[in-house]
Amino acid sequence: KAGVTQTPRYLIKTRGQQVTLSCSPISGHRSVSWYQQTPGQGLQFLFEYFSETQRNKGNFPGRFSGRQFSNSRSEMNVSTLELGDSALYLCASSYDYKPKNIQYFGAGTRLSVL
Amino acid sequence: AQTVTQSQPEMSVQEAETVTLSCTYDTSESNYYLFWYKQPPSRQMILVIRQEAYKQQNATENRFSVNFQKAAKSFSLKISDSQLGDTAMYFCACLSGTYKYIFGTGTRLKVLA
Numbered sequence: 001k002a003g004v005t006q007t008p009r010y011l012i013k014t015r016g017q018q019v020t021l022s023c024s025p026i027s028g029h030r031s032v033s034w035y036q037q038t039p040g041q042g043l044q045f046l047f048e049y050f051s052e053t054q055r056n057k058g059n060f061p062g063r064f065s066g067r068q069f070s071n072s073r074s075e076m077n078v079s080t081l082e083l084g085d086s087a088l089y090l091c092a093s094s095y096d097y098k099p100k101n102i103q104y105f106g107a108g109t110r111l112s113v114l
Numbered sequence: 115a116q117t118v119t120q121s122q123p124e125m126s127v128q129e130a131e132t133v134t135l136s137c138t139y140d141t142s143e144s145n146y147y148l149f150w151y152k153q154p155p156s157r158q159m160i161l162v163i164r165q166e167a168y169k170q171q172n173a174t175e176n177r178f179s180v181n182f183q184k185a186a187k188s189f190s191l192k193i194s195d196s197q198l199g200d201t202a203m204y205f206c207a208c209l210s211g212t213y214k215y216i217f218g219t220g221t222r223l224k225v226l227a
Binding site: 045058 | 147151156157158159160161164166205207209213214215216217218219220
C-alpha cells in the first residue's frame with residue numbers, strides 16, 4: 001500500500017506570492033490533517049478534513065486555507081506569503097478522525113519564502 | 115487550553131544504553147490519548163507508541179515503553195538497548211475530545227556509537 005504522498009517536496013517562493021501544496025492520503029483513508037513544523041514551535045495543527053468537510057481548524061490566519069476532494073486528496077493554500085511562513089508542511093492521513101485510528105505522515109513539503 | 119511540554123531539547127545516549135525522554139501535558143478533558151512520534155532525519159514521522167488515558171497499564175512496544183503518571187500529567191518515553199537507528203526527533207502529542215493533536219516542541223535524540 002502506498003504511503004502518504006506530498007508534492008512538491010521543496011518550494012521556493014517570494015513574499016506576497018501564493019502557494020498550493022498537495023497531499024494524497026493512503027488509499028481508503030478519509031481524514032487528512034495538515035501541520036506546520038518550524039524549529040522553535042514544533043508541529044502546529046493547521047486543519048483537518050474528513051469527507052470533504054473541514055472538521056477542525058487551528059489558530060492560523062485566513063491566508064491559510066485548504067480543501068479536500070471526493071477522492072480524499074487534499075490541498076493546502078497559503079496566500080500573500082510572509083517570511084514567517086517558511087516551514088516544513090506535513091500532511092497526515094487516517095481512516096477517520098477517531099483517535100483509535102493511527103495518523104500516518106507524509107515526508108512533507110519544505111517551503112522557503114524569500 | 116491543551117498544552118504539551120518537552121523540556122529536553124537535545125539528548126544523547128550511548129548505543130545499547132537506556133534513555134528516558136520527558137513529556138508533560140495539560141488538558142481539561144477526562145478522556146484523551148497520548149502519543150510519541152519519531153521523526154528520523156529523512157523527515158517521515160512515524161508513531162512509536164500510544165497510551166489511552168483511561169488505561170492504567172503503561173504501553174509497551176518492543177524496546178519502547180512509557181511511564182504514564184496521570185495525576186502528575188506526565189508521559190515519559192523509555193528507550194531500552196538504544197540503537198543507532200533511534201537517532202531522531204521525538205515528539206510527544208496529546209489528542210483529546212476536540213480531536214486536535216497538540217504536539218510538543220520535540221527532543222532531538224542522538225545515539226552514539
